[in-house]
Amino acid sequence: MKYLSEWDHWKQYSSKSWKRFLEKAHEMTTHLEPWRENIRNIEGKFGTGIQSYFSFLRFLVLLNLVIFLIIFMLVLLPVLLTKYKITNSSFVLIPSKGIDIQCTVYPISSSGLIYFYSYIIDLLSGTGFLEDTCLFYGHYTIDGVKFQNFTYDLPLAYLVSTIAYLALSLLWIVKRSVEGFKINLIRSEEHFQSYCNKIFAGWDFCITNQDMADMKHISLQNELQADLEEERIRQKIAERTSEETIRIYSLRLFLNCIVLAVLAACFYAIYRATIFSQEHMKKEIDKMVFGENLLILYLPSIVITLANFITPMIFAKIIHYEDYSPGFEIRLTILRCVFMRLATICVLVFTLGSKITSCDNYTCELCGYNQKLYPCWETQVGQEMYKLMIFDLIIILAVTLFVDFPRKLLVTYCSSWKVIQCWGQQEFAIPDNVLGIVYGQTICWIGAFFSPLIPAIATVKLIIIFYVKEMSLLYTCRPSPRQFRASNSNFFFLLVLLIGLCLAIIPLTISMARIPSSKACGPFTNFNTTWEVVPKTVSTFPSSLQALIHGATSEAFAVPFFMIICRDKRYLIQKLTEAQKDMRNRLD
Amino acid sequence: MGQCLRYQMHWEDLEEYQALTFLTRNEILCIHDTFLKLCPPGKYYKEVTLTMDQVSSLPALRVNPFRDRICRVFSHNDVFSFEDVLGMASVFSEQACPSLKIEYAFRIYDFNENGFIDEEDLQRIILRLLNSDDVSEDLLIDLTTHVLSESDLDNDNMLSFSEFEHAMAKSPDFMNSFRIHFWGF
Numbered sequence: 001m002k003y004l005s006e007w008d009h010w011k012q013y014s015s016k017s018w019k020r021f022l023e024k025a026h027e028m029t030t031h032l033e034p035w036r037e038n039i040r041n042i043e044g045k046f047g048t049g050i051q052s053y054f055s056f057l058r059f060l061v062l063l064n065l066v067i068f069l070i071i072f073m074l075v076l077l078p079v080l081l082t083k084y085k086i087t088n089s090s091f092v093l094i095p096s097k098g099i100d101i102q103c104t105v106y107p108i109s110s111s112g113l114i115y116f117y118s119y120i121i122d123l124l125s126g127t128g129f130l131e132d133t134c135l136f137y138g139h140y141t142i143d144g145v146k147f148q149n150f151t152y153d154l155p156l157a158y159l160v161s162t163i164a165y166l167a168l169s170l171l172w173i174v175k176r177s178v179e180g181f182k183i184n185l186i187r188s189e190e191h192f193q194s195y196c197n198k199i200f201a202g203w204d205f206c207i208t209n210q211d212m213a214d215m216k217h218i219s220l221q222n223e224l225q226a227d228l229e230e231e232r233i234r235q236k237i238a239e240r241t242s243e244e245t246i247r248i249y250s251l252r253l254f255l256n257c258i259v260l261a262v263l264a265a266c267f268y269a270i271y272r273a274t275i276f277s278q279e280h281m282k283k284e285i286d287k288m289v290f291g292e293n294l295l296i297l298y299l300p301s302i303v304i305t306l307a308n309f310i311t312p313m314i315f316a317k318i319i320h321y322e323d324y325s326p327g328f329e330i331r332l333t334i335l336r337c338v339f340m341r342l343a344t345i346c347v348l349v350f351t352l353g354s355k356i357t358s359c360d361n362y363t364c365e366l367c368g369y370n371q372k373l374y375p376c377w378e379t380q381v382g383q384e385m386y387k388l389m390i391f392d393l394i395i396i397l398a399v400t401l402f403v404d405f406p407r408k409l410l411v412t413y414c415s416s417w418k419v420i421q422c423w424g425q426q427e428f429a430i431p432d433n434v435l436g437i438v439y440g441q442t443i444c445w446i447g448a449f450f451s452p453l454i455p456a457i458a459t460v461k462l463i464i465i466f467y468v469k470e471m472s473l474l475y476t477c478r479p480s481p482r483q484f485r486a487s488n489s490n491f492f493f494l495l496v497l498l499i500g501l502c503l504a505i506i507p508l509t510i511s512m513a514r515i516p517s518s519k520a521c522g523p524f525t526n527f528n529t530t531w532e533v534v535p536k537t538v539s540t541f542p543s544s545l546q547a548l549i550h551g552a553t554s555e556a557f558a559v560p561f562f563m564i565i566c567r568d569k570r571y572l573i574q575k576l577t578e579a580q581k582d583m584r585n586r587l588d
Numbered sequence: 589m590g591q592c593l594r595y596q597m598h599w600e601d602l603e604e605y606q607a608l609t610f611l612t613r614n615e616i617l618c619i620h621d622t623f624l625k626l627c628p629p630g631k632y633y634k635e636v637t638l639t640m641d642q643v644s645s646l647p648a649l650r651v652n653p654f655r656d657r658i659c660r661v662f663s664h665n666d667v668f669s670f671e672d673v674l675g676m677a678s679v680f681s682e683q684a685c686p687s688l689k690i691e692y693a694f695r696i697y698d699f700n701e702n703g704f705i706d707e708e709d710l711q712r713i714i715l716r717l718l719n720s721d722d723v724s725e726d727l728l729i730d731l732t733t734h735v736l737s738e739s740d741l742d743n744d745n746m747l748s749f750s751e752f753e754h755a756m757a758k759s760p761d762f763m764n765s766f767r768i769h770f771w772g773f
Contacts, residue, residue, distance in 0.1 A: 020606075020607075027612050027613070044770075048765070194738050194759070195731060196755045196759060197759040197761055197762070199714065199731065200693065200697065200752075201764075201766065202717055202761075203653060203654070203717060204764075205652060205765060205767060205768050206765075206767060206768055206770075208648060208650070209651070213652075217718060221720065224718075224731060228727070228731075
């Protein structure tokens with residue numbers, strides 16, 4: 001018999017206490033998790049599909065909070081410390097040289113309004129008294145903050161904070177999607193929703209409610225029958241004659257052209273609405289009526305919301321004629337709606353961009369942008385994003401108050417009417433809701449560069465949405481017989497979010513690298529473009545470091561590096577497939 | 589409600605249960621509460637056993653279509669001692685490792701207890717999942733064939749434990765669905 005030596009004894013004891021400590025720490029951190037009880041409650045009543053939507057919402061609240069903290073630490077904190085004289089620091093203002101004096105003129109609009117509703121308009125559109133606050137880019141017309149021992153380079157910090165929050169979002173989303181996602185990445189679609197998964201892992205053991213259990217039985221039956229049906233259709237498709245195939249493909253081509261036409265029409269409507277709104281915003285405000293004024297300010301938001309409301313219905317109708325298998329139909333409709341929702345923001349931003357860089361005659365060569373209409377164009381883009389965000393929140397609240405709750409009241413009290421019976425109680429539509437919050441998050445990502453406080457507003461907005469949606473779910477919705485699987489849902493949500501992030505990075509890179517920064521306001525008055533901060537900073541480094549950086553970013557290094565990374569990924573995936581084949585061989 | 593005292597559990601016992609199971613302190617105390625509510629008054633919780641019916645009627649298992657199999661797998665001699673209940677909760681807890689869950693899932697799904705999940709077991713699982721009286725023969729046979737074609741690697745028309753383990757390791761929903769958090773009333 002082997003006795004444990006003193007050393008082994010101590011090792012065992014310390015590893016046990018360490019494990020115990022980790023467990024205690026883990027237990028304490030799970031208590032810090034917000035809304036844990038709410039989400040558990042929802043899971044028990046409505047299943048894991050809807051629960052994953054609320055977990056996703058919680059993740060976005062956390063993400064926005066962290067983005068705001070980054071921006072706060074890097075940009076807001078030095079400015080606030082100096083402004084309120086908490087530390088003994090001062091602002092460094094370097095006068096711009098070699099720039100036409102006309103470019104630096106920035107008239108703060110004091111329209112001399114005496115109506116009190118002007119404050120409401122200002123609050124809702126970010127103009128007037130809000131324009132000069134730390135909400136927008138224009139407030140940070142500071143070239144540095146001089147502390148006792150060093151000078152804090154604010155332009156560099158502003159750029160670094162933008163890159164930091166984009167990189168952080170990308171890494172966090174990728175990490176989250178890899179965490180819960182199994183090796184199924186390498187297998188085909190069919191196996192992802194395999195029969196084994198549905199039969200052996202089909203029942204949610206955490207269901208405690210009899211109604212929910214009945215619902216689950218029905219949904220399982222529907223799902224399994226739908227799967228078998230899908231397989232039958234797939235076989236039928238494989239047995240199509242060539243004549244039929246040609247007919248189907250030409251019909252699909254025609255219908256896709258219609259889809260593109262619908263998209264083009266919506267984009268053109270948004271383009272015209274944005275131009276109209278921008279042109280008429282410059283008119284005298286006191287010549288307009290209150291409602292008309294607000295309508296013009298919010299016109300792009302209204303058109304985007306209407307487009308996002310109508311197009312899913314059109315797409316749903318069109319896809320019936322395209323004769324795809326049911327599973328593919330759902331996926332394609334969702335993909336089209338995702339593209340539509342996110343592309344509308346890009347269209348808005350590009351319209352603004354084209355207005356900013358187009359001038360009627362020679363004035364653009366002066367400053368590089370239309371400084372007569374847009375002396376501080378970043379602030380104005382920030383205002384548009386701010387308006388989109390506020391309008392989005394108003395619409396969500398309005399739809400819940402004025403559509404969901406009355407519908408529930410009608411169904412409860414007037415259920416004798418045939419129409420009401422047909423319409424029925426609301427079901428919680430997961431794809432629409434997810435698209436809604438991804439849309440809001442894309443606006444936040446684009447807007448955070450132009451308006452540093454937008455992530456904080458987004459955090460508060462998402463918290464409000466959580467409670468509103470939870471109430472709407474618990475009081476007005478019934479469980480849907482067609483249920484989303486949790487594993488599918490997580491992947492789908494994060495994929496859509498990733499698409500939103502990629503679509504947000506495009507306008508940001510173009511505005512940072514191509515469009516000259518405002519010379520009248522903001523931290524980049526002394527640079528040609530926002531990106532120019534980086535080469536200028538690198539040129540102040542010691543020459544050896546400069547040579548290293550130049551080498552690392554040159555093509556001779558970057559391309560082989562990228563190729564090695566790709567090869568490693570492929571090698572990893574190959575190893576995983578081999579392991580699987582190995583298992584099969586061993587059992588044969 | 590019984591006359592049992594609420595915190596009958598000694599501190600050392602609590603520590604021991606924490607070390608031996610995957611449950612957290614609060615979860616163990618919650619199960620202890622539930623156990624005391626069901627056991628007859630005046631008795632020490634370590635000496636009392638619960639019947640399978642009593643455990644089946646807990647809210648956590650009441651609507652579960654596999655509750656009779658769960659009770660059969662986790663009980664000893666058809667009764668549940670406190671430690672049996674803890675063991676059951678531990679397997680279903682969030683922190684339990686996948687291999688443990690897969691092992692017990694295999695035992696739960698093996699209705700005829702012959703060490704394999706064969707066609708008869710699969711048909712009974714499907715009937716329990718659908719919980720309806722008019723399930724067509726074709727549907728049952730279709731589904732059974734599909735499951736076996738996906739996971740039966742040695743073509744003997746049954747799933748052995750390693751085949752089941754392999755299938756569940758690939759299944760993305762298994763860990764999410766095979767858990768129960770709340771054992772109270």
